[in-house]
Amino acid sequence: MPREGGANGYGFPKSSRLLKPSEFRNTYQNGIRVPGRLFAAFCLRREEPAGAGPRVGFTAPRAFGKAVQRNRAKRRIREALRVRLGGVNGAWDIVVNPRRAVLTATAEELRREVERLVNQCGKR
RNA sequence: UUCGCCGGGCGGACAGCCGCUGCCGGUUCGCGGGCUACGCCUGGCGGGCCGGGGGAGGAAAGUCCGGUCUCCAUAGGGCAGCAUGCCGGCUAACGGCCGGGGGGAUGCGUUCAAGCGCAGCUCACGGAAAGUGCCACAGAAAAUAUACCGCCGGCCGCAAGGCUGGUAAGGGUGAAAUGGUGCGGUAAGAGCGCACCGCGGACGGAGCAAUCCGUGCGGCAGGGUAAACCCCAUGCGGAGCAAGACCAAAUAGGAGGGAAGGAGCGGCCCGCUCCGUUCGACCCUCGGGUAGGUCGCUCGAGCUUGCCAGCAAUGGCAGGCCAAGACGAAUGGCUGUCACCCCGCAAGGGGCACAGAAACCGGCUUAUAGUCCGGCGAAUCCG
RNA sequence: UCCUCAGUAGCUCAAUGGUAGAGCAUUCGGCUGUUAACCGAAGGGUUGUAGGUUCGAGUCCUACCUGAGGAG
Numbered sequence: 001m002p003r004e005g006g007a008n009g010y011g012f013p014k015s016s017r018l019l020k021p022s023e024f025r026n027t028y029q030n031g032i033r034v035p036g037r038l039f040a041a042f043c044l045r046r047e048e049p050a051g052a053g054p055r056v057g058f059t060a061p062r063a064f065g066k067a068v069q070r071n072r073a074k075r076r077i078r079e080a081l082r083v084r085l086g087g088v089n090g091a092w093d094i095v096v097n098p099r100r101a102v103l104t105a106t107a108e109e110l111r112r113e114v115e116r117l118v119n120q121c122g123k124r
Numbered sequence: 125u126u127c128g129c130c131g132g133g134c135g136g137a138c139a140g141c142c143g144c145u146g147c148c149g150g151u152u153c154g155c156g157g158g159c160u161a162c163g164c165c166u167g168g169c170g171g172g173c174c175g176g177g178g179g180a181g182g183a184a185a186g187u188c189c190g191g192u193c194u195c196c197a198u199a200g201g202g203c204a205g206c207a208u209g210c211c212g213g214c215u216a217a218c219g220g221c222c223g224g225g226g227g228g229a230u231g232c233g234u235u236c237a238a239g240c241g242c243a244g245c246u247c248a249c250g251g252a253a254a255g256u257g258c259c260a261c262a263g264a265a266a267a268u269a270u271a272c273c274g275c276c277g278g279c280c281g282c283a284a285g286g287c288u289g290g291u292a293a294g295g296g297u298g299a300a301a302u303g304g305u306g307c308g309g310u311a312a313g314a315g316c317g318c319a320c321c322g323c324g325g326a327c328g329g330a331g332c333a334a335u336c337c338g339u340g341c342g343g344c345a346g347g348g349u350a351a352a353c354c355c356c357a358u359g360c361g362g363a364g365c366a367a368g369a370c371c372a373a374a375u376a377g378g379a380g381g382g383a384a385g386g387a388g389c390g391g392c393c394c395g396c397u398c399c400g401u402u403c404g405a406c407c408c409u410c411g412g413g414u415a416g417g418u419c420g421c422u423c424g425a426g427c428u429u430g431c432c433a434g435c436a437a438u439g440g441c442a443g444g445c446c447a448a449g450a451c452g453a454a455u456g457g458c459u460g461u462c463a464c465c466c467c468g469c470a471a472g473g474g475g476c477a478c479a480g481a482a483a484c485c486g487g488c489u490u491a492u493a494g495u496c497c498g499g500c501g502a503a504u505c506c507g
Numbered sequence: 508u509c510c511u512c513a514g515u516a517g518c519u520c521a522a523u524g525g526u527a528g529a530g531c532a533u534u535c536g537g538c539u540g541u542u543a544a545c546c547g548a549a550g551g552g553u554u555g556u557a558g559g560u561u562c563g564a565g566u567c568c569u570a571c572c573u574g575a576g577g578a579g
Contacts, residue, residue: 079457
C-alpha cells in the first residue's frame, strides 16, 4: 500500500499535504517548475525510502485576488488533483500556484491540466 | 396595480458520488506504564479504520471608535499630546443608540403681508464682551476708524465752481459696511424721540436640564472666521492573541563535575591517521534558548420564549438552549432536479449578488442580485 | 494581526485659504537642401471620489477608492 487513507484511495489526509513553511521553501528552491495554462507547479522528489506517497500544497498570493477567489482557486485544483493522486508514484513534493484562469475554467479543462501534471511526475 | 423614500426580515432548497476538520463512541497498531509476567490490563501519548452528530456572514470586509483579556513598573498625580462638545437618559464603555430643545431650507394650511401653526427632512449645535492672527479683488472705509458720488449750512464768486463745517438717510463696491420697518423730528440727517421686531441684561413662572413663556428696563454694547491659533469642560498610561504562559531536539557557545584517553579505517589483533593529557579530547549534569509542539481558544456584556417597568433606547424576572474553533489554515468539489430573475409567441437560451471566520464582544462605515412585511408620498383603475 | 505614507497635464514635480503653473513630451509655424538641435506659438486638468466648513478649497475637516512601503 503506497498511500494510506480511504477505502478507494481518494482520501486526502495530512500525511499527503505539505504542512510546514520549511517544506514549502525547500520545494520552491530545489524543485523543478512545471508551467501550465491554469497553474504552475513546483515538483521535488524526496530522498526517502520507498513506500512514501506524494505530498502537495497550494499557494495563492495576495495579488491573485480577494480571499474568496484565492480560496476557491485552491479548492478547485485540490479537488481535481485529489482524485488523481494515486497516479503519482514516488515521494514527490508538489506546490501548485494557481493562475486566474482557474476561476473561469470548466471542470473538464481542470481535469485535463491535472492529468498532464500527473503524467509528467509519473515518468521521472 | 406600478414607481419612489424610510424602517425591519430573508439572503437559495433537495438528492447522489467523492473528500476535509474538531468532538463523542467503537476497533486496531506502535511507544510508554503496571501486574498474580511467554500473556493480560491501561481514560498516558501517537497513528490508521468504522459509526454518530456539528461545521462561515449580514456584512465574517474596511480597521473608524469603544471595551473584555494579556504583558509592560504599582497605572496614582502633573505636563505634553490626542479625542469629544446643546440637554437628559441608556450602556461595561463609546465618537454609538433613544428621547427632548434650538437652528436651517422645503412643502401644506392660514394671512393683504410680516408672521404664526403643522408635517417629514436635516445640522461637528460649547466659547468671537480672554487674547492673537486672517478677510484676496473691488471699495472712501474690512474693524483703530473713516467719507468717493451725494444731501445740508456758512463764507467767497456774476456764474461755473471753490473753501470750510455738519451728516451717514440715498447711490456705488463687496460674500460681508457699525440693527430692521414705519411715524415723528431736522438746515440735512442720525436711536435724536416713539411703536413693533431684533439684541443685551434683570425679575417672576414652567422644566432635572437644554430651553420656553410673561413682565418691566437699557437706545444698542455691536462684522465674519475657532473643520485658524486658542480658551473652557470632560475623557484617555503604552502595546497588542505573532499579546502572553508552558514543554523542548540538533548545533554552537557558557557554568559545574569526572577524566587519560577518545574517534575513524577493519570481522578481530597488529598497524596507520586525527583530536587530546599546562590551552582538557571525551563523558555526565545544569541554565538561557532556536526549530518544533502544547495552552491561550471559545459559555459569552451569549441566544431564545413569555411576562413586567419605561414614550423609547434599554433593563428586571422566570423557563428553555449550547450554536465553527482551524493554524501553508477545514467548513468543500463534481453532477442532476427544483425554486427565483431576464429574453422569447413557443421550443429554448442565459443569469443566480456582495463576499470567506483567525482571541472575543458592542457600535459605526462601506459592498450587496433578488425577495417578503409595515409606514408614507405620487400616478392609474374600480366602487 | 497591525502601522505609516502617497494620489495635481501623457511623464517628473511646484503652488502663505484668493485667477492651478514649470520642465520634458505632443501639434503647428520658422530656420535648413533634409533631419536633429535651436527660436516662436498653441492645445492639453471635474487637482483620486463624495460630502461638509468658508464669501472663496489643490490647500482645512469627515467618509470612501486606489497604490506603495513597513513591523512582529
